[in-house]
Amino acid sequence: MTDWIHPALIFLAGALVLPLLKGHFRQLWQLAIPLAALASVAIMTPGEYGGFNFVGQKLLIAKVDKLALVFAWVFTIMAVIGCLYSLHVRSAAQHVAAFLYVGSALGVVFAGDWFTLLVSWEIMAFASAYLIFAADGLAATRAGMRYLMVHVTGGVLLFGGIVLHGQETGSYLFGPIAETGGLAYSLILISFIINAAVPPLNAWLTDAYPEATVTGAVFLSAFTTKTAIYVLIRAYPGTEVLVWLGAVMALYGVIYAVLENDCRRLLAYHIVSQVGYMVAGVGIGTEMALNGSASHAFAHIIYKGLLFMGAGAVIHMTGRRKLTELGGLYRTMPWTVALYMIGAFAISAFPLFSGFVSKSMVVAAAAGDQRAVIVLMLTVASSGTFLHTGLKLPYYMFFGRDCGLRPTEPPINMLLAMGIAAVLCVGIGVLPGLLYGMLPHPVNYHPYTGAHVTESLNILMFTALAFFLFLRSLDPERTISLDTDWAYRRGSGLFMWVANRPLARWEQMITSLSDTVIWRWLNIGAHFSLIGDLKGVDAVVNSVARTALRCGAVMRRVQSGVVSHYAGAMISGVLACIALYVFLWAA
Amino acid sequence: MIGRIVQFFGNTANVRLKWRIFVAVLVVIVFADFLVLRDHGEYFWDLLPGWGAGFGFVSCVVIIFVSKFIGHQGGIMRDEDYYD
Numbered sequence A: 001m002t003d004w005i006h007p008a009l010i011f012l013a014g015a016l017v018l019p020l021l022k023g024h025f026r027q028l029w030q031l032a033i034p035l036a037a038l039a040s041v042a043i044m045t046p047g048e049y050g051g052f053n054f055v056g057q058k059l060l061i062a063k064v065d066k067l068a069l070v071f072a073w074v075f076t077i078m079a080v081i082g083c084l085y086s087l088h089v090r091s092a093a094q095h096v097a098a099f100l101y102v103g104s105a106l107g108v109v110f111a112g113d114w115f116t117l118l119v120s121w122e123i124m125a126f127a128s129a130y131l132i133f134a135a136d137g138l139a140a141t142r143a144g145m146r147y148l149m150v151h152v153t154g155g156v157l158l159f160g161g162i163v164l165h166g167q168e169t170g171s172y173l174f175g176p177i178a179e180t181g182g183l184a185y186s187l188i189l190i191s192f193i194i195n196a197a198v199p200p201l202n203a204w205l206t207d208a209y210p211e212a213t214v215t216g217a218v219f220l221s222a223f224t225t226k227t228a229i230y231v232l233i234r235a236y237p238g239t240e241v242l243v244w245l246g247a248v249m250a251l252y253g254v255i256y257a258v259l260e261n262d263c264r265r266l267l268a269y270h271i272v273s274q275v276g277y278m279v280a281g282v283g284i285g286t287e288m289a290l291n292g293s294a295s296h297a298f299a300h301i302i303y304k305g306l307l308f309m310g311a312g313a314v315i316h317m318t319g320r321r322k323l324t325e326l327g328g329l330y331r332t333m334p335w336t337v338a339l340y341m342i343g344a345f346a347i348s349a350f351p352l353f354s355g356f357v358s359k360s361m362v363v364a365a366a367a368g369d370q371r372a373v374i375v376l377m378l379t380v381a382s383s384g385t386f387l388h389t390g391l392k393l394p395y396y397m398f399f400g401r402d403c404g405l406r407p408t409e410p411p412i413n414m415l416l417a418m419g420i421a422a423v424l425c426v427g428i429g430v431l432p433g434l435l436y437g438m439l440p441h442p443v444n445y446h447p448y449t450g451a452h453v454t455e456s457l458n459i460l461m462f463t464a465l466a467f468f469l470f471l472r473s474l475d476p477e478r479t480i481s482l483d484t485d486w487a488y489r490r491g492s493g494l495f496m497w498v499a500n501r502p503l504a505r506w507e508q509m510i511t512s513l514s515d516t517v518i519w520r521w522l523n524i525g526a527h528f529s530l531i532g533d534l535k536g537v538d539a540v541v542n543s544v545a546r547t548a549l550r551c552g553a554v555m556r557r558v559q560s561g562v563v564s565h566y567a568g569a570m571i572s573g574v575l576a577c578i579a580l581y582v583f584l585w586a587a
Numbered sequence B: 001m002i003g004r005i006v007q008f009f010g011n012t013a014n015v016r017l018k019w020r021i022f023v024a025v026l027v028v029i030v031f032a033d034f035l036v037l038r039d040h041g042e043y044f045w046d047l048l049p050g051w052g053a054g055f056g057f058v059s060c061v062v063i064i065f066v067s068k069f070i071g072h073q074g075g076i077m078r079d080e081d082y083y084d
Helices: A007-020 A023-042 A066-085 A092-110 A114-133 A137-169 A183-195 A203-211 A214-235 A240-259 A263-284 A287-318 A334-347 A354-368 A372-398 A412-430 A432-436 A450-469 A485-558 A563-586 B002-010 B012-035 B051-073
Strands: A047-054 A057-064 A479-481 B077-079
Touching (some): A007 A066, A023 A066, A057 A066, A057 A092, A066 A214, A203 A263, A214 A263, A287 A334, A334 A412, A334 B002, A354 A432, A354 A450, A372 A450, A372 B051, A450 B051
16 A cells, blocks of 8 residues: 555645645646656556455455556546646636546546445546536536536436445445346446447537536546446446447437537537447457457547647637637647647547557457448448548638638647647557557557558548538538437426426415315314313313312311211221121121 | 648648649559458458448448438427527
C-alpha cells in the first residue's frame, strides 16, 4: 500500500485544494494534479490494493491489471489535455467538477469490488452533470436535469443488480457475470449499456453533451461511455446481443449525423457510432476483439477529444454552434482547421492515424469470427464517419459558404492541448506497437498490409468523391432531430398534464365534497353526540355518584364507635347464620 | 506552411486544380489496389481489386439518401422550437 497511490485520491485532493488557489497558482495546480496522476499510473505495478473486510464481505478498492492500466493511461493523458484546454476558464467549480469526474472514472477502472464501482459510478454521474449545468441558460439546465435523471435511473438499476448478484453468488468482487437467467444479469447489463449510450438508451448523450460548456464537453466526450466499455469488457465479454447492438449503434449514429445541424451534436452522434465498434468488439468476445475494443477506446478518447476541442474552439471564438450559421472560418483559423483535420483523419481511420490501427482490429476480429454482416455494417459506418466528421462538418464549419465572421485563433492553451492530442493521434497511427504492447492480450495483428491500406484509402476517398458529387443534398438544415429522448421529454409533458388536469381536478372534487356534504354531516353528528353525552352519559355518571354518596351517609351512621354495638351486631350476625344454616339443613 | 496549405484548400479560385489533384489521387489508389498482394482474405471481396472504391462510393450515397429520406419522411427532422 505504501508504494501505491490511487490516482483518484490525487484528483480528490486536487479538487479539495483547487478553490483555495488563485491566478497562476491555480493554473499550475490544474496541470500538476493530472500530471501527478499520470505519474502514479506510470509507476503502478499490477496487483491488488486496498482490500479489507466489511460486514463479512471482502472488498477491494483497487485491482490493477493490464486492462485497467490501458484505460488508466488514456484517462490520465486525456485529463492532462483537457486541463490544459480549460486552463483559461476562471470558474473554480468547473475545474473541481472535472477533477472529481476524472477521479471517479479512475475509481471505476480500478474498482475490485462492486460497491467501490457503484460509488465511483454515482460520483461520476453527478460530477459530469455539473459540466452541463455550468453552461448556464435554460437549455443547459434542462438538458443537465434530463442527463442526471437518466444516470440516476441507471445507478438505481446498477445498485439493484449488484445487491441481487451479491445474494446469488455470495461475493461482491467485481468480475464476469455468468448468465444464469437471473434478474441481476439484466439489471447490471442495462445500467452499463445506458452509460455506453446504446440505442434506444443513447439520447442522454446527444441531448446533453452539446449543451455543456466548451471545455466540459471535452471531458464528457472521454470518460462516461469509455468507463462503460471498460466494465462491459470486464463483466460481459462474449455476450451475443452486444454484437448486434454495437453494429446497429455504429450505423445509428451515422444516420443521425447526416441530419444534424449542431456541430457538437453531430460529433456526439459519432461518439455513439464509434462506441458501437467497441460494444460489438465486447460482444464478439475473442481475445482479438477485446483487444480491439480496448485499443479503439484508447484511440477514440484522444481523437474525439481533439474533435470536440476543435468544435469547441469555434464556439468559443464565434459563439455560434449551428452549421447553417458557420462557414469560411479557414481564413483566420488555419491552425484550428489543421488540428481538427488530424482528429478527423484519425476517427476516419486513415492509414498513419490512430483510428486505422484500432478500428480495423475490431473489424478484423469480426471477420475472423465469421460475421460477414457485422463486417459490412461496420465498414459502411466507417465510410459514414469520414463523410461527417472528415467532410461535412469541416466543410460547413471552416470552408463552404462564408458566414462573414473573422474570428482569431483560440487562446494558446487551447491550441497546445489540441496539438498534444494531434501528436498522439499520429503517433499511435505510425507506431501502433506502443499501443498494442499495452493491450490485455497478446497482439498478433498487423494493420499495415498492402491490401488493407489500399482498401481503406479507396473506401475513404470514394466516400469523398460521393460527398463532393452530392454536396448540395447534404446542406445542413435548420432543424432538430427527434431521438428517443422524445419519450421522456414529451412523456414528462403528458405526466404534467395528468398531474395538472385529471389528478388536480379529482383532488379539488374530493375537497369540495368533504367541505359541503361530509363536513356538514360530521357537524350534525357531533351536535347529537354532544347532547347524548350531556343528557345520557353524564346523567348516569352523576346519579351513580349521588347514590354512592347517600350509601356512604347511611354507612356512617352504622359505624357508631361503641364496642357493645359492634358486639351486638356480631352476635346477631352469628345467630342469623346459624338460623339460616339450620333452616336450610332442615329443608 | 500549415496556413498556406489550409488557404489553398479553402480558396475557391483553385477549384479546377483541386479537382485534378483529387482525381489523380483516386486514379493512383485504385491502381494501387490492383497491384497489392492479396495472399489471404476471409471473404470474396477481400480478393477483389476495386472493391473498396465501389463500396465506399455506394455506401456514402446510400447513407446520404437513406438518412435524408428517414429524416424527412419518417418525421425525425422537426422545427428547432419543437420542444419549446
